[in-house]
Amino acid sequence: MTKKIIIAGGTGFIGRYLTDQFQQLGHQVIVISRQPEHVQWTHNSALINTLENSDLLINLAGKSINCRFTEKNKAALISSRTETTKILGNAVRSCTNPPKLWLNTSGANIYGYADRKAFTEVTETNGTDFLAELAQVWESAFFSFKLPQTRQIAMRISVVLGKNGGVLSPFLNLVRFGLGGKQGSGKQIFSWIHIADLYESILFFWANENINGAINITAPNPVDNNTLMHTIKRLKHIPIGLPASTWMIKIGARLIGTEPDLILKSVWVLPLRLEQAGYIFKYPNIESAISNLIELNKPGNISVGLI
Secondary structure, eight states: OOOEEEEETTTSHHHHHHHHHHHHTTOEEEEESSSTTSBOTTOHHHHHHHHTTOSEEEEOOSOOSOSOOOHHHHHHHHHHHHHHHHHHHHHHHHOSSOOSEEEEEEEGGGGOOOSSSOBOTTSOOOOOSHHHHHHHHHHHHHHTOOOTTSEEEEEEEOEEEESSOOSBOOHHHHHHTTOOSOBTTSOSEEOEEEHHHHHHHHHHHHHOTTOOEEEEESOSOOEEHHHHHHHHHHHTTOOOOOOBOHHHHHHHHHHHTOOTHHHHSOBOBOOHHHHHHTOOOSSOSHHHHHHHHHHHHTTSOOEEEOO
16 A cells, blocks of 8 residues: 655655655655755645655754864754754644654764763763764754654664765775775774665564654664774775774865764664564674675665764
8 A cells, every 4th residue: 555755854865765665665755855846844834735644754854964063064963953853843743644653863873972882772862972962952852742643763873884875985985995994993883774774674663653762773783993894895805905093084084074083983882672672684794784785886886874
């Protein structure tokens, strides 16, 4: 049976993938964005009509974190997430027959950086770095809406591995050009999720009506940076890769207009609630995920997306 699915901010790497997958299942997908061919954020009546009688709302909207954390960019990162969430919440509240399920993006970095232990949903979300605070205010905006007819889930998504897009320079290109060594100390933890598991977890939430609240969307086997780079090199049969020291990454990040912490800091998060609910990962470890993407992407690149 055809379902009506709304994807807000659906023009990026993840949104395009989800749209394609849902359409392959025969569902109707409507995108909300600033692009003229889509439903516009500024047209409140059109938003309400779009959300009316829908089955699933997914909100991916927000400025990319792949930027320098200047005060101007910080303000834009916050407003682009909280304001769009509030617009959607008010529109849902105005519907006679609102969406049955609203999935709102959040970030796995809500717990802060971690070097010594993994975080799960039972961990306090009291990280004090900017990305943690960003996710905290985002979830606060989302859960400020009490919607008795709409189930709400905040998806704390880690780095998404996929193809045909992404916000960081592909790791595979580093390996290809002999720069696939560890970055910084190489000990920083890399939490990740294959985009197919992100999609499948959405289907899982949709089918299991007892699930709500905040859930970590990340593979159960994070790796350190050194293991990540070594795995890519081995799978591509490239034995040598020059490392990038911390000072090199900091200079390079400034040159390309991004934050070095996106590479140098540990994000160590586990999917406790997903596994307890019975979700089975298609790609539970980094080798299976990268092997799949290399095969899918010949002769192209693995892409890495950050929420």
